[in-house]
Amino acid sequence: MPAYPALDTTTLSRRRLLQLLGLGAGTLTLAACVPEAGPAAPQAASTAAAGARTDFSFASWSLTEETAAPAIRELLGQYADANDVKVREVSYPYNEYISQLTLQVKGGQVTGAVHVDVAWLGSLAALGKLQDLGPLAQGADYTQAGLTAAQFDGVQYGLPWNIGAIGLIANSGLLEQAGIGEAPATIDEFEAALKDLKKLGGGVVPYAASTKAAQLKDVLIWMETFGSPLLDGGKVTIGDDASVEAVTWYKSLYDQGLIAADVDRFDARSLFAQGRAAIYDDAIVGRDAVVSDSPDKKLADKLTAWSRPVLAAGDTPRALVWGGALAVVQGDGAETAADFAKWMTSDVEVAKQYFAARGLPPATESALALPEVADDAFGAQFAERITATATTNPFWVYPQYAQIETVIAEQVQAVLVGSAEPKAAMEKAGAAAQKLVD
Amino acid sequence: MSASQFETLQHTNSHSPPRRLTDGQFALLLLLPGGALLLGVVLYPLVAALVTAFFEQSLVVPGRTFVGLANIVDVLTGDFPRLLGQTLVFTVGTTVFPFVIGFALALALNTRIRGAKVLRGLMLIPWLVPGVVVSFLWMWIFNANYGVLNALLETLGLIDGPVAWLAQPGTAMTAVVVAKTWQSFPWMMVMLLAGLQTVPRELHEAAEMDGAGTVRRFFSITLPQVKGIVGLVLLLELIWNFQHFDIIYVLTGGGPAGATQTFATAVYETAFHGFDLGRAGALGLLWMVLLMGLVVVYIRFSEKGEGK
Numbered sequence: 167m168p169a170y171p172a173l174d175t176t177t178l179s180r181r182r183l184l185q186l187l188g189l190g191a192g193t194l195t196l197a198a199c200v201p202e203a204g205p206a207a208p209q210a211a212s213t214a215a216a217g218a219r220t221d222f223s224f225a226s227w228s229l230t231e232e233t234a235a236p237a238i239r240e241l242l243g244q245y246a247d248a249n250d251v252k253v254r255e256v257s258y259p260y261n262e263y264i265s266q267l268t269l270q271v272k273g274g275q276v277t278g279a280v281h282v283d284v285a286w287l288g289s290l291a292a293l294g295k296l297q298d299l300g301p302l303a304q305g306a307d308y309t310q311a312g313l314t315a316a317q318f319d320g321v322q323y324g325l326p327w328n329i330g331a332i333g334l335i336a337n338s339g340l341l342e343q344a345g346i347g348e349a350p351a352t353i354d355e356f357e358a359a360l361k362d363l364k365k366l367g368g369g370v371v372p373y374a375a376s377t378k379a380a381q382l383k384d385v386l387i388w389m390e391t392f393g394s395p396l397l398d399g400g401k402v403t404i405g406d407d408a409s410v411e412a413v414t415w416y417k418s419l420y421d422q423g424l425i426a427a428d429v430d431r432f433d434a435r436s437l438f439a440q441g442r443a444a445i446y447d448d449a450i451v452g453r454d455a456v457v458s459d460s461p462d463k464k465l466a467d468k469l470t471a472w473s474r475p476v477l478a479a480g481d482t483p484r485a486l487v488w489g490g491a492l493a494v495v496q497g498d499g500a501e502t503a504a505d506f507a508k509w510m511t512s513d514v515e516v517a518k519q520y521f522a523a524r525g526l527p528p529a530t531e532s533a534l535a536l537p538e539v540a541d542d543a544f545g546a547q548f549a550e551r552i553t554a555t556a557t558t559n560p561f562w563v564y565p566q567y568a569q570i571e572t573v574i575a576e577q578v579q580a581v582l583v584g585s586a587e588p589k590a591a592m593e594k595a596g597a598a599a600q601k602l603v604d
Numbered sequence: 605m606s607a608s609q610f611e612t613l614q615h616t617n618s619h620s621p622p623r624r625l626t627d628g629q630f631a632l633l634l635l636l637p638g639g640a641l642l643l644g645v646v647l648y649p650l651v652a653a654l655v656t657a658f659f660e661q662s663l664v665v666p667g668r669t670f671v672g673l674a675n676i677v678d679v680l681t682g683d684f685p686r687l688l689g690q691t692l693v694f695t696v697g698t699t700v701f702p703f704v705i706g707f708a709l710a711l712a713l714n715t716r717i718r719g720a721k722v723l724r725g726l727m728l729i730p731w732l733v734p735g736v737v738v739s740f741l742w743m744w745i746f747n748a749n750y751g752v753l754n755a756l757l758e759t760l761g762l763i764d765g766p767v768a769w770l771a772q773p774g775t776a777m778t779a780v781v782v783a784k785t786w787q788s789f790p791w792m793m794v795m796l797l798a799g800l801q802t803v804p805r806e807l808h809e810a811a812e813m814d815g816a817g818t819v820r821r822f823f824s825i826t827l828p829q830v831k832g833i834v835g836l837v838l839l840l841e842l843i844w845n846f847q848h849f850d851i852i853y854v855l856t857g858g859g860p861a862g863a864t865q866t867f868a869t870a871v872y873e874t875a876f877h878g879f880d881l882g883r884a885g886a887l888g889l890l891w892m893v894l895l896m897g898l899v900v901v902y903i904r905f906s907e908k909g910e911g912k
Contacts (some may be wrong), residue, residue: 268663289879290666369766371749377771379859423614425770426750438750565664569878580861583773 172204179546219249222499222506225267226281228256228490232456237523241516245506253506256279261380261430264289264568271295274370281506284489285331285562287318292565296323302504306512314556316491324491325511326529331485332449333552334472335456337465338491340370342580353391353415355484356475360424363444371426373419374434374443379581381430382575386559388412391484392477397560402603404574405589405596413581413588420582439465445472449488451550453481454524466502471548473555485556489529566602573598588599624799649656654892656885663879675886683710683870684890690777690797691866694852695845697781699838700786705785706792709836711826714800724797731790739854742783746770746855773863776856780864784851792837800826846895867891 173269199213204458219239224242228234232284242253256276272293282290289517290296298321303313312326313585336349344363350356355467376384383501386396392415394408403409421424429437435452437443439459473483494500510516517533527545528534539545561570577595586594625633644719709727713720726755731740745752748768757763769775807825816824827834827892849868852858858865865873867887875884 245749268879272663289664292666296667326848368750379857425769426749426766433749440750442749454748544620566662566879568664569880572873576861577857582861583771583860584864585773 167302168409169418173385188544190194194390197583198385199577204455210548217506219251219497221252221254221279221468222503223254223256223276224281224503224506225256225270225411227258227260227263228281229255231455233455237520237583241510246508249502251502256280260432268293271495274497277495278499278503279510280493280495281327282324282491282493284315284324284326284487284491285567286492287316287493287560288562289565289567290493291318291323295495297496297500297504299494299504299507300469302508304369306508307531308512308529309531315487315489318563324493325507326491327492327511328451328526329487329489329491329529330450330527331556332387332550333485333548333556334445334474335438335448335452336445336470337438337441337443337468338470339468340366341470344444349470350475351473351480353400353475353477357415357419357424360419360445361422362397363417363433364422364424365446367456369442371437372424372445374429374446375416375419375436376424376430376434377420377425377427377579378430378433378445378570379575379579382578383571384560385413385416385472385578388416388486389475390557391481395560398508399424399604400603402596402600404599405449405593409596410588410592413578416578417581417588441465441593442575450545451524451526452602453544454526466544468597469544471544471551473551483551483555485552487556552567561599561603564603570599570602573602618681619838634729640687651885653885654889656881657889659882659885661881661885663875663881668882669880671836675882675884676889679886679890683865687865687867687870687887688863688894689862690848691868693777693843694784694848694864694866696782697777698784698845699841700804701781701785702788702841702862703838703881705789707792707796710796713797724794726791730787731794733787735787735850738787739851742779742851742856743770744829746779749771770856771860773860776860776864778856780852783844784848787851788841788845792841795833795837796830802832803829835905837903843895843898843902846898847891868893871878 175370183315191452191604204311208351225239228238235281239255242252242255246253256270264283267276267280267282268289271280271290272295276595280290286298297322303322303325303445306325309329312329313322315329316322316324316326341347341359341364344366345357350359360372363370389396389409389412390402392408392412394402394403394406395414396409416425420427426437426443431448434443434446435455437446438446438458439456439461441462443462448456453466453469457469462468476483489593492511494504494507512530512533514530514532517528517530518536518538520537521528521536523535525542525545527539527542527549528536533539559567563565564570574595577591581588581591656668658670658672659668660675662670687742700758713724713727720880721898733741744750746769748754748766748771751769753769754763754766757767766773767780769779803826808821809819811825822842848866848869849872852866853869853872856864858869869892871884871891872888874880874887
């Protein structure tokens with residue numbers, strides 16, 4: 167038997183291995199320190215639909231929602247069949263959507279058409295990957311309000327799909343039981359109405375206002391109602407007397423059990439659908455969810471839109487613009503995605519079909535003139551009482567909008583659960599928001 | 605082959621000697637695929653993430669500015685003590701409670717009770733359920749407005765109105781610990797049962813004949829025999845729980861008002877909801893340093909065990 171040489175174990179010493187690892191780590195560190203490129207100017211979407219249709223992605227939070235997804239999928243199928251393409255669905259729940267979409271768009275994993283809340287356009291535009299859809303919007307009869315809502319910094323980053331507002335929706339059946347005839351006009355009347363509703367008992371939540379951090383942005387509209395501008399020429403005013411007063415009032419509703427703990431928009435819809443909440447905040451998009459989930463087959467007839475009560479009689483009721491738009495992320499399939507976005511938002515037949523399925527107001531003049539849309543009593547009431555006085559959130563113009571909203575929500579929640587005093591918490595929130603604005 | 609033939613062959617090949625790898629080179633070659641994967645998938649993202657701790661960098665605003673240790677100082681003088689405290693409460697709670705329950709069940713199943721195998725299988729179910737599903741299950745139980753627990757307690761007359769278990773700082777952490785305990789105890793039980801089954805029955809029989817009672821036998825025989833496996837499972841659970849994310853995040857999102865925030869959820873929240881990559885990197889760096897301490901203890905413990 168031949169004698170095999172002993173294995174040479176000294177060639178790769180521990181020191182050598184460490185040196186190699188050190189070298190590798192150094193290289194990685196250098197690579198990790200490479201500066202990022204700045205954003206490019208938005209690329210204009212092509213108006214010519216000459217190119218061959220290609221497969222593309224479509225991202226929407228609505229695809230995760232049981233009541234919304236079938237109607238959207240039906241339309242996606244129609245477009246795909248008509249153009250012989252495949253549409254890849256991308257979806258995340260609403261509360262996670264902007265974070266996930268930002269990551270995916272930044273990383274290049276998502277291109278094509280994306281459903282966006284108009285509040286997010288600033289944040290997404292800052293990534294430098296959204297197309298300018300201005301040329302595409304020409305020739306379609308979008309409402310001016312819709313076009314404006316889907317712009318950021320003067321650029322048409324989105325095509326308006328369903329533009330409206332967030333306001334108070336009430337169950338007239340429960341209001342009647344509590345002896346509430348007319349909508350309260352002032353904050354004091356509103357609180358008195360909530361106390362009357364509380365007396366109904368049976369676990370009824372008078373006002374299913376948001377108390378979970380994910381949707382505590384709703385408190386901003388109450389701050390405006392109490393007279394805080396939120397932002398005044400680049401200076402964040404949260405922490406002023408009006409915002410503190412608003413949060414103190416919100417906390418008093420919480421302590422009296424007039425609003426409930428552990429509620430976000432989706433909990434509120436669920437409670438409202440079950441007849442366990444009398445009033446909640448939502449856009450008209452919520453009608454579809456609450457009506458279809460409700461054991462009360464007549465709930466649709468009981469829905470009533472309320473103008474938000476004001477601090478003093480004569481003030482203008484506040485409401486927050488809310489809407490969905492379709493944007494297009496540059497990359498694979500972007501051209502077809504842009505064509506799809508225009509078809510989805512401006513085709514009258516599509517609007518008719520989508521309205522029949524979900525009751526959402528379209529964003530073109532011709533679709534708004536459709537008899538079924540014009541005859542929608544609740545839609546008209548919502549538009550008159552809520553959308554008519556809606557304004558945008560002044561923080562939307564900042565790419566850090568989501569951060570601003572988060573730091574404010576955290577402090578409001580700290581007040582609600584008794585971990586902080588309203589004055590100190592709002593000053594802290596204001597300072598944190600100011601840092602982000604600067 | 606004869607010796608002369610071998611020499612001839614060597615002579616013939618002397619003009620183009622075969623390329624021979626040293627053992628070190630060969631070892632490097634073997635390490636290459638795994639090393640490349642480690643560099644690309646683990647080390648690069650890790651280093652890139654940690655480097656952001658020294659920059660002011662947003663997820664949505666392009667570009668970044670070097671700020672030195674500012675982010676780390678900011679975290680250390682800000683949220684760090686609170687986060688450390690809450691992470692420790694969660695980690696210790698979700699290690700100790702599953703251990704106590706798991707050990708008690710392992711002791712019970714180690715006796716000759718009827719149906720032990722069926723029970724052992726049933727007990728494993730919570731461990732097999734994905735963390736997100738566990739979270740939704742407990743969210744439904746603890747929900748203030750339509751939760752099962754409130755309904756049960758109200759029916760029993762123990763509470764007058766709904767309790768917001770997940771929305772009060774005092775109860776939210778307890779709720780999270782309960783949910784994680786429910787998921788973790790089966791693993792503890794299985795590991796400890798395996799340890800218990802290695803204890804020779806003769807030792808117990810001899811001690812029993814000498815008049816030792818159950819408690820005495822537990823402390824004098826069982827515990828010394830299984831202390832190795834006990835130490836191992838406790839250390840592993842501590843390390844895992846220190847970095848646990850899914851149940852906390854899904855159940856409370858770190859709330860209310862940050863009352864259940866741990867390092868894991870804080871890093872995620874800061875990076876992906878706050879979009880502040882610099883601060884998230886600083887949190888991650890400090891978290892990793894603490895975690896490395898635990899890992900060192902684990903390695904020492906393992907080496908000590910191997911030495912024996």
